[in-house]
Amino acid sequence: MNLKEYCGIVGIYNKSEAANYVYLGLHALQHRGQEAAGIVSTDGIQFYEHKGCGLVNDVFNKNSISSLRGNVAIGHNRYSTFGDDSIANIQPLFAHFDMGQIAIAHNGNIINANRIKKKLVDDGAIFNSNSDTEVIIHLIARSQKTTFFDRLTDAVKVLKGAFSLIIMRENEIYAIRDPWGFRPLSMGKLDDATVFASETCAFDLIGAEFIRDISPGEIVVAGNEGVKHYSNVFDATNEKKCVFEYIYFSRPDSYLWGKNIYSIRKRMGEVLAEESFVEADIVIPTPDSGVPAALGFSKKSGIPFDFGLIRNHYVGRTFIEPTQTIRHFGVRLKLNPSKDVLKDKRVVVVDDSIVRGTTSKRIVKMLKSAGAKEVHLRISSPPVISPCFYGMDTPTKRELIASSHSTEEIRKYTTADSLEYLSIEGLKKVVGETGYCFACFDGNYPVEFDRE
Ligand code: AMP
Numbered sequence: 001m002n003l004k005e006y007c008g009i010v011g012i013y014n015k016s017e018a019a020n021y022v023y024l025g026l027h028a029l030q031h032r033g034q035e036a037a038g039i040v041s042t043d044g045i046q047f048y049e050h051k052g053c054g055l056v057n058d059v060f061n062k063n064s065i066s067s068l069r070g071n072v073a074i075g076h077n078r079y080s081t082f083g084d085d086s087i088a089n090i091q092p093l094f095a096h097f098d099m100g101q102i103a104i105a106h107n108g109n110i111i112n113a114n115r116i117k118k119k120l121v122d123d124g125a126i127f128n129s130n131s132d133t134e135v136i137i138h139l140i141a142r143s144q145k146t147t148f149f150d151r152l153t154d155a156v157k158v159l160k161g162a163f164s165l166i167i168m169r170e171n172e173i174y175a176i177r178d179p180w181g182f183r184p185l186s187m188g189k190l191d192d193a194t195v196f197a198s199e200t201c202a203f204d205l206i207g208a209e210f211i212r213d214i215s216p217g218e219i220v221v222a223g224n225e226g227v228k229h230y231s232n233v234f235d236a237t238n239e240k241k242c243v244f245e246y247i248y249f250s251r252p253d254s255y256l257w258g259k260n261i262y263s264i265r266k267r268m269g270e271v272l273a274e275e276s277f278v279e280a281d282i283v284i285p286t287p288d289s290g291v292p293a294a295l296g297f298s299k300k301s302g303i304p305f306d307f308g309l310i311r312n313h314y315v316g317r318t319f320i321e322p323t324q325t326i327r328h329f330g331v332r333l334k335l336n337p338s339k340d341v342l343k344d345k346r347v348v349v350v351d352d353s354i355v356r357g358t359t360s361k362r363i364v365k366m367l368k369s370a371g372a373k374e375v376h377l378r379i380s381s382p383p384v385i386s387p388c389f390y391g392m393d394t395p396t397k398r399e400l401i402a403s404s405h406s407t408e409e410i411r412k413y414t415t416a417d418s419l420e421y422l423s424i425e426g427l428k429k430v431v432g433e434t435g436y437c438f439a440c441f442d443g444n445y446p447v448e449f450d451r452e
Contacts, residue, residue: 006249006393007091008032008077008198009105009185011166013173013222015193019048019068022075025195025202026056031251032107032198033077036090040103043070044170047101051090074168076105079393088129092168097141099148100170106133107198108162108183109391111447116158136165153219153233160447162242162390164214166196172223179234180446181216181241182390182437184256194222199254213257216241240437240446243427244392247381248352252292259431262292267430268380268422269296269350276420277301278348278376282341284308286351286363293380294350303348308341308367331362343371353381354421355394357401360414368415377416382424383407386443394440 008029012018019041026037037059038051048068052059056077076091092105110116113132120138121127127134139155140148152167152174162182167174175196177185188195190208197203200210214220217234220227241257242249252262269292283303285294288311298305315333347367354360360377367375383402387394397403401410411419424441439445 006032006079006391007105007107008202009075009107009164009166009196010198010202011074011105011168011173011175011196012190013072013194015190016071018071018073018193019065019075021190021193021195021206022073023056023060023065024206025197026075026077028202028205028251029077029198030056032249033079036078037076038078038090038092039065039068039073039075040092040094040168041068041070041073042101042103042168042170044072047094047103047170049092049094049103051087053087053090072168072171072173074103074105074166074173086129089131091131091133092166093129093131093133093137095137095141097137099151102137102140103168104133104136105166106131106136107164107185107391108178109389110135110159110163111161111389112159113161135159136163149221149230153230156219157234164198172221175214175220175222177214177216177218179217179237180390180437181239183242184245184250185214186256187211187214187220194227196220196222199250199256201251201254204253210255238446239435241435242388242390242392243431243436243438244353244381244388244440246431248289249392264430265292265352265380266296266299268427269293269298270300271296271426271430272350272378272380272420272422273297273300275423275426276378278378278418278420280346280348280374280376282306282308282345283348283350284341286349286359287311287335289353290349290351290380293352294348297348297350297378297380301348306341308338308345308347308349308370308372309335309363310338311335331359332366335363335366337366337370339370342367344373345371346374346376347372348376348378350378350380352379353384354379354401354410355384356399357410357413360410360416364414364416374417375415377411377414377419379419379421382421382427382441383410384440386440386445388440389445390437390439390447392440 010025040049092103094103110132143151143154164183164185165176188203188208219230283298285291
């Protein structure tokens with residue numbers, strides 16, 4: 001079984017104390033992965049690495065950062081539900097091969113990795129981790145081509161699924177997005193340095209200027225000869241950018257695929273209000289993910305916005321906790337209702353999504369026990385009915401409440417007075433009709449899952 005990677009990646013080429021910048025970039029991308037973090041740097045001769053489990057702040061300190069020498073560095077935040085926290089699985093993965101050294105940071109999920117791995121193992125390859133990313137290193141090392149670039153393209157052309165990659169060699173960095181463009185990857189500039197990151201909020205923190213998104217199927221190389229772009233490596237295919245990046249994953253201050261996440265989410269809330277207005281006294285968000293949509297809902301409906309739930313920012317995202325028992329407890333750990341705001345009110349509570357339904361049920365109960373007269377649940381995305389195979393961390397189909405329950409059944413389960421989701425048409429009205437993967441909402445998988 002492979003680890004499902006939903007992660008943040010950063011790379012910087014040609015900057016003194018490169019690891020410091022990558023460390024800051026990982027901080028900005030902490031929301032994309034809280035389980036483990038790592039940085040590999042190079043001074044052009046040697047590679048230096050430091051990795052560990054936990055938040056960026058737990059993993060790195062002044063000494064570990066200063067041991068990461070050189071002007072080139074890449075980093076990775078991991079978010080995985082599989083729960084194998086062995087150090088070998090923490091990225092960037094780093095290896096020696098006949099052309100020197102290589103480090104790789106991957107965001108996504110390679111759906112044919114098992115099949116590729118089996119072939120490689122039958123052929124005598126030895127794997128160090130159970131991450132799907134390691135197959136890329138093997139494919140590069142085993143290619144018969146004479147240049148690194150040709151070996152790299154040999155390797156990535158075999159892969160199916162989601163892969164935004166940052167690959168480092170002694171004197172260059174490669175940034176790659178799969179031809180479907182499932183996961184984000186942007187390019188920026190900081191003085192003479194080239195920077196790559198999953199989201200533009202990482203550029204803001206280090207003072208880099210956003211240049212553009214890497215295009216689906218594009219390879220960008222930052223090296224001694226400047227920055228080069230290759231866009232004819234993969235067979236042409238339709239773009240399938242993950243729409244859930246807009247709904248939940250990305251930070252609201254990031255700009256993704258030409259749009260600001262905050263504005264997009266606010267707009268989703270507006271359309272949701274158009275579709276499912278209800279008479280109420282206040283609109284409150286589930287903080288933090290529901291805030292922009294709740295603002296949009298309030299604006300469109302004319303119902304005043306308020307904060308009825310206060311979030312404790314010092315507990316991590318509850319979703320990362322492995323067992324249902326802890327997750328139940330987790331919602332209470334994270335959110336507390338404001339009785340003064342809620343008492344005797346008809347409340348619209350806006351969240352970005354319902355996955356298993358656990359959070360919504362807890363929240364409705366919390367709001368009612370704090371004195372809310374009515375609780376109307378509004379969700380700024382359509383029902384999640386199908387699991388994701390492209391790097392989004394979703395449970396199995398059976399665990400997705402909307403895969404087997406109608407909206408009315410879910411309403412009953414959550415004990416809300418009403419429940420409405422944003423329609424798929426409404427979502428498309430906001431993001432656009434085409435160019436996105438909507439598989440979690442409609443079950444249409446753009447790249448077939450390889451079950452072997
Ligand atoms: P659940 O309790 O399983 O229904 O989870 C719903 C909550 O999880 C919502 O408040 C979302 O903001 C959040 N959420 C949705 N998708 C994900 C994801 N892939 N990873 C972590 N949290 C998520």
